[in-house]
Structure formats: structure tokens, C-alpha cells
Amino acid sequence: MDNVITVEHLHKRYGDAVAIEDVSFEVRRGEIFGILGPNGAGKSTTVECLQGLRSATRGRLAVLGLDPGREAARLRRRIGSQLQSSALPERLRVGEAIRLFARLHQQQVDVDATLAEWGLQALRRKAYATLSGGQQQRVFLALALLGRPEVVFLDELTTGLDPTARRETWQLVRRVRDRGATVVLVTHLMEEAEALCDRIAVIDRGRVVAADTPGALTALRGGPVRITFSVNGYDPRGLSSLAGVESVSIDAGRVTVTGSASSAVDVAAALAAQGIAPPDYRTHYPSLEDVFLALTGHRLTLTEGSPR
């Protein structure tokens, strides 16, 4: 497997405060890799160490074969970056920002094409401070992608955006990946990690508690699939003999079946075979929130974007 980033036992402390206890993971070329965890888990510190913006206290880091601690300047030319809580000068116009940052790259950057690509032509003469949150993020993405970087770091890209702007931004992130860049996405939003990421490292209190694809994480760690439906005059207990079914219960005509992911199909088939078609048949797959709860014993977040 072609790894573009390797992190081995990263440890970072500020005086007595430990920001990162022990973090290890690999990022493969061409994927969207999510770093998911609650605020203060050490996510941003990790990616800032990877970009050479902070030095690691211990551990081995390699990004595109370079050591971010010692070869930061060489590395910067090959990566793109969207930092959390960063900004542009308030009165800098969008077109000027693209032009200014384009100067940093050896290859010619076509400013007009860049503006067109990110749908920024209409904003060209607008000052940074007058842009909406979604527009600012679009400018940051355009800046991060100048010079065709091989790896792009996006830190809390959609925090503070409304759901529509968030979904539009996700579409843009997919486009970044489709253009061939590897994306490292830092987020505290389950929904975002689930929707966007090919693989995820779940970080809590400075440690990686799990790393895998969202599907594998929820299948292995999220607990059973739950199936619910309502019936009249049907005894569902027979369903418990189906392969993979763990429990069957009925409460005031409402049936709840738990079991493996494949049992959901078998339950539906068994009902259909008996001519039963409940109008509210639902399959509830475990979410990353359930995975996080199972792994850490506490909830990830109850803020915007998390399911319920």
C-alpha cells in the first residue's frame, strides 16, 4: 500500500500539559482520511505537527517521505492547508488573495481559471470580511489547492456552516480527492466523517482508539443492527430462529429485532414469505456515535451535526 503519511507514536506536550499521548496511523495515497474526535482530543495539534507548524515532542512523522520537523519548507510546497481559526486580512479581496498566494508556487497559476473552478468569479472584488462562512471556506479551499498539492489538510472545514453550505463543501472536498490529492480531514462531526471519509482514525484524549473504514468501524464496534416494525396479530417469536438474530421483543404491537447486519435481510425475507409487509419496517445501523460510545464510554458530542 502506498502510504503518503506515516505517524508513529506521536507525543506532544506543552510544559506539563499533554496534548497528544500516543498517536499512530497511516494515510494512503488518494483517500480522504478522517481524524475524528471531540474538541480538545488532539486532532488539530496532530495535523499541525504533520505540517511542520508545531514540533513533536516524541515520535516519528513522515509526510511524502519528508520529516515535517526538519524539512518543513520543502514540505510546504507539496501540501495544501486549511487551518482551523485562520483568516485573511479583512479588506483583502478574493481575487487579490488568489493572486498573492499563487506567487508562492513555482508553477504558473491561472488566477482566472482558479476563480472559475471554485465559482468565485462573482466574489472576485469582494473583501474577505464581507464573505459568508461558506464563501470563506470556498476561498480557503481554492487557496489550499493552488499549485496542485499532493496532500491537503482540512481542519474543521465546515464548522459554523449551515447544513446546505456544509453539503456543498463536502461536494468540493470530494472534488479535491477526485483531482488526485490525498485529503486529511479533521472533524468533530460524525455525520461529516461518515459521509466523506474512506478511512477514519478516532482520537480521544490524545490517543487513537480505532482506525478503519466507517463501515468496518460500525460493523465491528457499533453493536447490533436494530430492526423495528409494527404488526397486528402476528407472533414474531419465530424470527429468533433466523441466523444472526440475537433478540426479538414485542411491545404494544411494535416489534424490535436485533442481530447482525445480514439478519436484516433475512428478517425482511421471512416476513415477505408470510405475506407480511409492515409499512414502517426500518433497519437502524449503528452510527459512528455508537462506535465512539462503545470505545470510550462517553459520547463524542451533542453539538451541531451529530445525529440527534
Added chain:
Amino acid sequence: MTLYLTWTELKLLAREPLVLVVTLLFPLLLMALLLASFAGDTDPVFMGLAGTDFYVTSYLGAAVAAMGFMGTPTHLASYRDSGVLRRFQAAGVPTASFVTSQVLVMSVLAVVGAAAMIGLAYAGFDIAAPRSVGGVVVGFVAGILAFAGIGTLLGSLMPSARAAQGLGLLLFFGTFFLVGGGPPPGVLPDALNDAASLTPTGLLVDAIRTPWTGGGVDWIAVAALAGVALITLPLTTRFSGRS
């Protein structure tokens, strides 16, 4: 990159009329006020100079000191507060380019400010021409470099724009009122005058005033200012390299 960044910063500055007023117009108006008040006075309290010559040279220094103590540090600290510096750094803007652009921006402002002051002083008042134009230029340039160094260093060390503003006010008025911004030195105790002439602001005003009034280049003041620049500018580049 450095020149383009300088050009961009100048354009941004031109869009902040209030900052321009404070940095350029305010010292200009104060100078005009004092020139009008003391036109024709030659008094021992002005170190034996005409009041007008005394205040023109003081305020040429004041414009530079105000930028170095207040304008530049506040600007840089607010860039840090809002995350602009982080963005520049993450994008790979070389620290030396950024610091140099700040020095260049300050130089442009200082030259524009000085030209306006000298123009106004000659147009409206009876001012003696500088005895040594070259000497004044040497003192002025050394002063700009020293205060650009002080300004960028303060800006890179101050934790916030508010802190930079507060300290800047203290440093500027604390020194400038003692070296010719306020009461003339003749009415102040000697010990205070001696101490004030050792501050960067005092050195700057001396470096401009001595050649202007016929004392030749004040090499001690110029060397001291150059020393300040040589110490502060490399330190700035080191400190602003970290986020």
C-alpha cells in the same frame, strides 16, 4: 513575493482611512499647531533653536516613532489574533519576506509622512533649511530601520492587539513627550533630558535634528539606531517563525 506582499499590504492600508489619518494626519496637525504657536520664537528652552525648527525636527521623528511603537505592533498582533499569520505561515510565506514587507511598508509611510510635514512646514512657516540634507537622510533612514525592527519585534511578541496598543501608547507618549513632543527640554530637569535622549525616540530625534541644525551627522545616535535595527530585525524573524 516580498515586493508583491508589500504592494498588497500598501493597498490594504489605503483601504483603512482611519489608520492613515492616525499615522499621517495626526502628527501633521499637531506639528502645524505647535509651529503656529511658536513661530518666531527663539528661546533657550528650545535648546537655542527657533521653536519652529525644534518642532519640525521633533515631529519628523514622531511620525516614525508612532509607527514603530504603535502602528506596526498593533497591525502584526491583530494579524496574529485573527489567524492571518497562521495562514501565511501554513501557506509557506517565508518569514523573512513577511518581516521585510512590513519594514518596506513602514518606510513608504514614513517617507510619505515626512514629505507631507516638510512640505507643510515650508509652505506655511519660516523654517531654516537643513544644514546637511545628507545627514538628515542618514539619521532618518537609521531611525526607520530601528523603529521597523522595534515595531515588528513588539508585534511578534505581544500576545494580542490590545496589549500591543496599550504598550505602544505607553512607549510612544512616555518617550516622545520628553524629547520634544510636549514641553521643551529647557523646562525639564537635566536628568530627565539625559535619560530621554537615550531612548530610541530620543536617539531618533537627535539623529534628525543635529544635522538639520548644523551639528553634522550625529554618528553616535546613528550607530545606536543601527545597532537597535541589527538586534531587533533578526530576533523578529526568529520569533515570528513560530506560531
